[in-house]
Amino acid sequence: DLPNARLTKPWARRKLAELVADRGTYRDLEEALALIRQNALADGSLASHDAQLEITLLVNRPEPASWARAIEVIEQLEQQQPLSTGQRLTLAGLLEKAGRWDEARDELLSIVAAPNAPPPVIGMLVEKLIDHDEIANARVWLKRLATVAPTAMVTVALEARIAAATNDRAAAA
Numbered sequence: 487d488l489p490n491a492r493l494t495k496p497w498a499r500r501k502l503a504e505l506v507a508d509r510g511t512y513r514d515l516e517e518a519l520a521l522i523r524q525n526a527l528a529d530g531s532l533a534s535h536d537a538q539l540e541i542t543l544l545v546n547r548p549e550p551a552s553w554a555r556a557i558e559v560i561e562q563l564e565q566q567q568p569l570s571t572g573q574r575l576t577l578a579g580l581l582e583k584a585g586r587w588d589e590a591r592d593e594l595l596s597i598v599a600a601p602n603a604p605p606p607v608i609g610m611l612v613e614k615l616i617d618h619d620e621i622a623n624a625r626v627w628l629k630r631l632a633t634v635a636p637t638a639m640v641t642v643a644l645e646a647r648i649a650a651a652t653n654d655r656a657a658a659a
Contacts, residue, residue: 496525496533496536499521499522499524500521500525500535500539502521503518503519503521503522503543504518506518507543512547512549515543515544518543519543522536522539522540522543531562532559532562532563534563534566537562537563538563538573540556540559541560541563541576544556545580550584553580553583553584556576556580557577557581557584560573560577560580571607574597575594575597575610577593578590578591581593582614591614591620594607595611597611598611598627598630605631605634605635605641608627608630608631608634609631609638609640609641611627612624612631612644612648613644613647615627616648619651621648621651621652628641628644628645628648631644632645645657
């Protein structure tokens with residue numbers, strides 16, 4: 487109960503949770519998550535670094551239930567603080583994996599709509615739109631990508647993917 491110990495215990499639980507989860511089984515994941523939940527604040531919520539660790543452990547699991555839980559944790563975190571671009575991209579990826587493409591697309595669009603969106607993020611949106619057969623929307627965002635990174639390999643590759651998706655073999659080549 488010393489003040490130093492009260493600060494060290496949550497850190498130690500996070501480190502132990504990482505080690506336990508690294509063993510790889512679902513049971514180990516559950517044990518790791520239980521360790522993290524011991525760090526819950528008085529209102530039952532997790533501090534941002536505990537929530538981020540829980541998200542990290544859940545994102546890489548193959549079970550849809552883990553993805554759903556990660557989405558819940560991100561949404562809870564979003565109520566406490568603005569999400570970083572990386573966290574928003576993680577949320578979009580999870581929503582897509584969970585079969586919620588419309589929500590994933592909306593999240594990606596809101597990220598890319600920012601004035602200084604990085605070209606790789608714009609490229610990611612274009613790629614996802616192509617994957618979901620939204621070629622007209624993909625073309626719109628590819629034009630924006632071409633204005634900020636006209637000679638980038640990602641721009642050229644996505645132009646070829648759109649051409650291939652529309653059966654324009656000459657342009658794809």
